[in-house]
Amino acid sequence: MLFEFPKKVKENNNKLFKKTSYDIRAYVGEPGDFFNDNAVLTPSAVETAGMLTAGMVFNTQNGGTVSLKEGDTIVVGYDNGPTSKILAESFAKGAASQGVNVYDIGISSSGQVYQNQEQLLAHGHCQITRSHVEVTTNGAKFGIGTQGIHTYLLGQMNEAVASGSFSTRNAKCGTITDKSAEGKKVYFEKMKNIYKDYFSKRDNSMVAVNVFGGTGVQYVELFKDIFGETVTILGKDINVNAGDLLADPTRKEMLERVPSLQAALDKGLRVHSFDLDADRGSITEGKDALTLNGEGHYLGDNLAFILAGYKLMIAVPALKKKLEALNVAKEKIDEIVKIASIIYVDPRYTSSVKSYVEKELKGTTEFHRKGHSLWKETITANMNKMAALAGFSSIKEFVAKTGYRDIQIEASLHMFATDTMDGIPRDDAVENIFLLEKVLDEMNIKTLKPFFDKMPKRFITKEIRTTSVSNEAKDAITASILDTLRKTFEGRAGFSIVEFDGQIRIDWATGFLMYGMSNTSPKLTFMAEGETVKERNMVLAYIMALHNEAKKQEKDDLPMDVSENPFYIKDASYEMNKPDEINFDDERVKAFIKFIG
Structure with a gap:
């Protein structure tokens, strides 16, 4: 029987199931008003995603297919955000409607979701998480077997919704079973079997874990069990949903708000930090690591x-x-x-x-x-x-x-x-802490700075991300700049071009530039690198001139997001505290054009 998709799901189809995305990430509303009329990722939308995941036969790029059959099982977990539980329940409901059984493992890391699929003998997985962004956004990462549902496979979901071609199974509704205790137990036991003996013979007193108020809180006892009571746990009591702090391990300005984290760095501890669903983690070491230009925050x-x-x-x-x-x-x-x-x-x-x-x-x-x-x-x-x-x-x-x-x-x-x-x-950041610490031992790296002091050095910006007025403007700006960069650098001796999913990177002997867009949000993204500060600034000025001109053509008047990119204002070495005013008359832009010949 052909399924009639909800009107709002059809209207938001291109925002939900995007063939350029690695997962689903969309607006869920505002605190106190979640799933309002403007919300894109609603319980109905996620129920639809569950139905499609469970009921579709997906064509893969190698010419094969992947699908879940009636009677198969899918593991569903979620982060500790305010909208995640209801969305996970909605996904489970949609999957069960197609005769697929669901194991609900409760609040859990993405890594546990992935591992529980194997450990609980399931056939697919779904993690509901916003990862590291604002509470007004949420998302879903899912897959069948070892095949993630992403990009062109999301595109197949999009086509099913747009064409109305999805047929529901005439199947007995699947069961939804609480496996939260069992899921954690088998995951914990596996980690202990692999790592406990090794770390029981090691001094772990200089290790700290910043759980950042996210799902990492679920694993505090595991860290204590494997590392011992001398391990330092940070960030347990953070309310990551309050809006003033994001569990983003890449951002120093977030890390410095974690209580006692700076004190741990002052003591010489090595701090491992998670994002909300604990699939990514950074390492921070050194008392000056969180200062603007301080070394010691490692991505x-x-x-x-x-x-x-x-x-x-x-x-x-x-x-x-x-x-x-x-x-x-x-x-x-x-x-x-x-x-x-x-x-x-x-x-x-x-x-x-x-x-x-x-x-x-x-x-x-x-x-x-x-x-x-x-x-x-x-x-x-x-x-x-x-x-x-x-x-x-x-x-x-x-x-x-x-x-x-x-x-x-x-x-x-x-x-x-x-x-x-x-x-x-x-990508299980919980397990990766144990693995990284073991790798450091095998590499005989006691502290990180002496190791990195021996590595080749370049002056590089962070990945600069700034919001565009819309996804449509973002696409047009990116297309314009990529076209300009191709025409400028193609065939030019000493320069190489690599393109990936709406991004372009130009490399030369002493640096590179990159420009592109986010595949999950209306953000433009770019980077610049040089062998010297002067070269880096020259490259960045050139990108900013291209960026500002393309934005003007698309009538995109949103300014550079300096809250996410504070170096423009706070780091005097850039000499670029008004990035939106950089144009082709800037002497650094002229110098870069001369530099590339």
């Missing part, structure tokens, strides 16, 4: 130096040795090592990572489009290739025989580590 491209070194100096040689002991043919081992040695470079990384991997570690780098689901797909595909080359029937067998774990990280702090049991990559 994805910083951690990439460590993880690349670990992979190429420790993990891959160990894999090669294990394969030799298993009598795998030399030519197969060589192919496996070649795949395992790839370090994926996020377009938002400092160019120093690529340089370090290729020149110092003698490794191979490949730019990878952003999007956590897309990274996991790539890593899973590589694990499958390596398992087949080694003569194993599955990734699980490959991991059991070799003990190999692949680790990669996005600039946004999604760190993907393949599982010790099934070999599937997951």
